[in-house]
Amino acid sequence: MTKNCLNQENCIPIFSENSSGDFFSCNPWLLFFNRNKINYQIFSLKKNDTLLFNSSSRLYIILIGSLIITKVLRNTHKVTLNLLTTGDTFGQIELVDDNFYYEAEAIDKTEVACINYTTIIKACSNCAPFNLFFVNHLVFCSAKAYHFIEIISHKSITSRLASLLLLLAEQNGTQVNNGIMLNFTITHKILAQIIGSNRVSVTRILANLLKTKLISIQKKRIIVHSPVLLSQRILNQ
């Protein structure tokens, strides 16, 4: 359809769903980059490793893992902007001035692919299916930000934590016999950082949720027993 697209027909099936086989060989972004000989870098982050970014010229794609995105206002304070997981991207935030920068902190073992943003834009104009994939991805990014807004719109820390657990259970949970188990371990300190609180408060609230049997811990992972009952806990605040 466009003369610049060398193998458009080849790149259509890349964006079909494929959850079997080796993870990296079926990641839609990497499949597309590899088939079209597009250069990218891979960063492997351990838990608590932090990636600083203050330029909108690169796009970071989370291949696997989870990161907290934070805006750091120089000499003042930090604001947690989002919790991103496998398939999410960051880096395409505008830069206003020198008064702040962004950082991404891994909350689990995380692999990130990094690519120049101009390369992505060029790929969009050269390959219509990739362009559609990218447009849909950007719409999904806004939706993801709105999910985070639903968590922190609560003023009460108990409501924020219950909302976060519900979102994690929905997006990063696996059904087990007595509820939904989170796919990763998460420290009280990280939970506090996400919801803008402190470790002590989070430990106290989790102890209460455990006592009232709304959650339990198994193999160091949180299990949400009943999303309905937990969501009622939010409204009762």
Next chain:
Amino acid sequence: MTKNCLNQENCIPIFSENSSGDFFSCNPWLLFFNRNKINYQIFSLKKNDTLLFNSSSRLYIILIGSLIITKVLRNTHKVTLNLLTTGDTFGQIELVDDNFYYEAEAIDKTEVACINYTTIIKACSNCAPFNLFFVNHLVFCSAKAYHFIEIISHKSITSRLASLLLLLAEQNGTQVNNGIMLNFTITHKILAQIIGSNRVSVTRILANLLKTKLISIQKKRIIVHSPVLLSQRILNQ
């Protein structure tokens, strides 16, 4: 460059900045739709008029005015997701289930253009400059959501209100001799709705900001005298 794009060369200058002349004749979206004979509808909303949307099949473009986007969870509560102004869009949020819907409430006289989302996607594939414009717009949408997160990440209502006034001054303000005047009048009730509070609290906090001369009111509009001093008020909470 692509055989489907009838007048690609013509549509390039549409996306250049043009702030002179009649507003609607130089709106980039309308210019593009009109030149390419793309159908759209215009809705004129008065203050407090509400537009319900529970489908992601249409894109709404704010031609002029301001709206609050709210997620309404059936039988339970509402969450304000964002404050959108001239040039912003909404509607492209995913629909998960029947437990909620979205509404957009005008906080000022507002004109909205509405177009089928499939038409936008088709236009993207037919016209490369429009596609680039739309991709940049979607990136901007995420950034806008992050601005809102910065406001409601505060647990204190005073900090949320001060953050909101700073954002409004930056994005919807005009420099006057003694500070930055907001471009529209806004009621205490609407301010409360945006930050998840009530009218009484907002009135009390605004009275305090007036008393300490951080803001003043002129022609029913709020003037922020010093963004620096007001931002310090946030940190002191």
